[in-house]
Amino acid sequence: MGEKILLAHGSGSRLSHDLISKVLAPSIMNPVLARMDDSAVLNMSGKLAFTTDSYVVNPIFFPGGHIGRLAVCGTVNDLSMSGARPLYISLALIIEEGLDIDDLRQVMASVKDTAVEAGVQIVTGDTKVVDHGKADRLFINTSGIGLIEYGTDISGSNARPGDKIILSGGIGEHGMAVMSQREGLHLSLPVTSDCAPLNHLVSVMLSVSKNIHSLRDPTRGGLASTLNEFAKQSDVGITIEEDKIPVCDGVRGACELLGLDPLYIANEGKLVATVTEVDSGKVLSAMKKNKYARQAVVIGEVTTEHRGRVVMKTSIGSSRIVDMPVGEILPRIC
């Protein structure tokens, strides 16, 4: 049996220091962190974006990623969706007693790789160990600071009638990957999480257009939630076309089987943007050059009609409302 995390690893003792210096810190070391003081001291000026998020995904390892990559991507993406360039991230771990130290090593290795990919530094952190049963293996909180450099005002409240709605790729992959792993669904077409840092994609988009009005990553609640948020916050109507929305066969098949709607399934590496019609073409072609947005597509537009609502033209030529999801998404009986 491999080495396990003990309560003593969180006690501030030599074991704690060993854990930090041997397992946690080496992979993410940088000059700010190396000072090992009580707080990170950062030299910044300009308009800042600041965000925080906690990650409690079960299971912590899932097809296409795990909690470490997710924790970095989530915060990087939240900053990016405000039009900020992510720079610094904090990393706080709440570890359940008994976690395999090898699992922790694997998580940290990917935290490092993802931070390198995104070009962010982890500048402060914390580690707590709790009794067995008081947490579910590993919880992570990350906070992040980014710099708003492009002078654009990007907000869910800024969608304007006439804007085109661009989706960066296929939906539902993260949620379905996690669900299939958690519930032991052996899908014949396996689905892997789309978990990815989107800051470089956003940066390319902002470099070609000053007319991106809203950006959001459709995480929990899926595309349907994000579009409803835009419609309500901006007091506009949104019309989308079912046929335009990319959904891979694995997600489609699993959704058919479970009676779920891909519109409501979580993504961790996709974004939705509202962009003026004039700029939508160049934004789209810039996006398609990024590896995380090859399938980017215009899925609809912002209108003055049916304000506060999202209406979808269905595949068979009719239309229906796409509402916010309600509560936990549960599979049906038959």
Add this chain to the structure above:
Amino acid sequence: MKFIDEFRDPGLSRRLADKIAQISTRPARLMEFCGGHTVAIMRNGIRQLLPPHIEMLSGPGCPVCVTANRDIDRAIALSQVPGLIITTFGDMLKVPGSYSSLQQARAAGGDIRIVYSTQDALQAARVNPDRLVVFLGVGFETTAPTVASAVLQAEREKIDNFYILCHLKMTPPAMRALLELGETHLNGIICPGHVSTIIGTKPYQAYARDYGVACVVAGFEPVDILQAVEMLVQQIEDGIARVDIAYTRGVRPEGNIRAQDLMNDVFDTTDACWRGIGDISKSGLSLKNKYNRYDAARRFEVELPPVREHAGCRCGEILRGVIRPVDCGLFGKACTPENPVGPCMVSSEGSCAAYYQYGAHDG
């Protein structure tokens, strides 16, 4: 995706809708029995493609919705028995019983786990030999054979900590009860697709014969449903009533004999209480005497609170097709998916939830 895309073909859907408009000369009142059909109709916007004089009513074909309060109360009470693991399909979690729901019971400490099949429930019993595992057997003829098979498997493997709380129901008696009530004056019924895969079409013959109602078994894709509507309208226009199948890739007239044998081996028919309709003779399934030892209701005695119905909730009339969800005073106001009063607003296949989710609350 094969077997899906061709049944969502926009051109074919349009041609079917045009054909319906062309042949339909008189008002027709059709009921889709099955909740899966209700969802497909709302989700694809099929009603908007039909002439206004064709009325589509939703029937009682959502197993969650027709589960009586008392039966939900019993499941909730069982979940509070120390040491018991309750396994259930996800839909059941949020359904309000008289005072609470399984979701609330779980928050109160009940070990309630969502499963995707009866096999998962059986597996929970295998891997927890020191715990007692109860599966909430809620569903129609589609679910019943899987429950039967799990019972037989438990017996074969001598798994002695596995129990079924059996509230399985059968659709033909409910359909007959609705026709017998005569409240809705139906001209045609879209018969359930998956249920018919198991039971075949024979049980419907009597409805066509005795009540003059056109019957067509339909699949769940837009083209399936439009084709079924077209076949129903054709029968109505021709003044005939018979049972047709518009879902030949899934349904044979004789049904699935093996599944029927399984059910006959494990279950007896029994009277069952349907929410909104009441007691229907021989409409439920109970474990045969020889499988008594798997019956959770016999094994665990629990005290049940007095049954309480929710004031103002018209789920009953909605389940009988007497009113549409939008006709209920609570719909979209006091009763929403966030704060459901009745089960039809909870279940993903409930007609109120389908109407709400897909936009009928805008009129």
